[in-house]
Amino acid sequence: MDRHSSHYGREIRVAWAITVKDMRTYYTRPPSLMFGILFPFSLFLSFSIGRNVPLATQIPILISQTLFFASSSIGPVVIPSERANQTFDRFLTSPVSLLSILIGKTLAGIIYGAGISVIPVLVGLAFFGSQITSFGALVACFALSSLAFSALGIMFASIPGQTPGQVMMPLNFVRIPLLFISGVYSPIRELPTWMQVVSMLSPLTHTVELARYASGGETFFGPLLNITILTIYATIFLFMGIRFHIMNQRKE
């Protein structure tokens, strides 16, 4: 074979090929649609309908929830399914590093989460009078949140299950409680101090805050801290995900 490429260029191309394959193969799978789209929209509607608040102020919550659920759902759908029919072994036997394989899969989650979350932004702008006052904050919110949550999904997908449900179940034990401590349905300002500290530790808090800030709303922790903490979480989830998958390979 023509060795036409540098090592890094090659790794990037293979990672992208994995991303595109995952997008074609898994985006329309029922578990992706259910956990990535139906779940956040249903949760949003069940908590928002009947509340006496303008819908425009609720749009950042919907954006945050779709970013959170959609981005973190692709890894837990793709990897157990590929483990079950042994197509994940194809990657492991290919001349590409595990890091690039997982980056390819993380990117599929990022694109899915960010792509779906654009819908509430556009709907908010078009129909509910939402505004974007900080485009930079919105971009940071999308980029860092989808990266952190997609990496969270990849990390959980290291659980050696062979069906999406075997990974989604423990992941939901983490995802659903985070909704209630992240200022999604009750403002952080109104929480007791100890809850505010807990809230600061949740990555979802900083997604919600950045989305609010981008649309002109107030934030409790400030965008700089939001960006810093989301960056830290993205790094931790990526690192832990890779470590766990390497540990799996040792156990294989």
Place this chain on the structure above:
Amino acid sequence: MSSESAIEVSNLTKYYGDLLAVDHVNFEVRKGEIFGFLGPNGAGKTTTIRMLTGISIPTEGTAIIMGYDIKREPIEAKEQMGIVPDINNVYNELSAWDNLIFTGKLYDMPKTYRESRAEELLKMFGLYERRTEKVQGFSRGMKRRICIAMAFMNKANILFLDEPTSGLDVQSVLIIRDLIRKLNQKGLAIFVTTHNIEEANQMCDRVAIINHGKIAAIDTPEKLKRTMESLQSVEVAFETTPPSALKELGELPKVSEVMKEGDKFRLFTQEPPSVLTEIWQYSQSNNLKLVTLNTLGPSLEDVFVKLTGIRPATAKEETEKTGPSDIQRKIQRRGDQ
């Protein structure tokens, strides 16, 4: 490492917790050789192939693939190999064409090259006309062919085949065996695991028999057979068989064991000429007309059974756990008779 080696394995070991699955295994596969890796279920065949191909990381030991250490130089080592696993791990949601193209992308093959290679392989495997169809609608044999075609995309120097013909129809089996021979004639080293002992006997230059994670024997099929003189046998069939024949033949002098195989009896002995005489006398004294009387050397299957210690009870226990393999079905049948 010898420049003639395609694979060189030293002290390869794998623990699963406290369970020792592969126990300090050593062997060499030469360039251009078809190397058979035989063993009963759970012997360590698949664990070994998974370590050699980089799916699993060895606990101890090294595996050198065309001069590259699979642990220290995995990318270079994996570039040398094509892999056909025991199940058809194709992407069912993709077309036959897209499966091959995606494989080409995993090997970072340039676009024009991967497209021409995919076309060449689909034509070779008789699937070009159906290249745009999703693989999920394909038969098992067609999926197997796609799977093998994917292993050939990168023009590997070594091909790993895990149970390549298991569960396939006769036509697909013949196509695949023929292909393996042709590839081997082109100089490709082939590492094949199989339950089909006769297949290994016909195809392999050398075989290794693994049992309980250890290599029990490595040699050419013919040399392995020659080492088992005690497995010589006499095959006899009578025109009419009395019900007591099995017991009475087993009691003949110099006969160590007797088995009924269809309408024939197989008498194991170290002295076939003496047993031939005994059978002749037995047939005369019982007024039995002989239909067949042959002396047989040990088959590779006999060697396998002897070395692995497989017995009907083992086969039964294994069947209860995982379902029978071909060899176990055969042994089970013998034991039942």
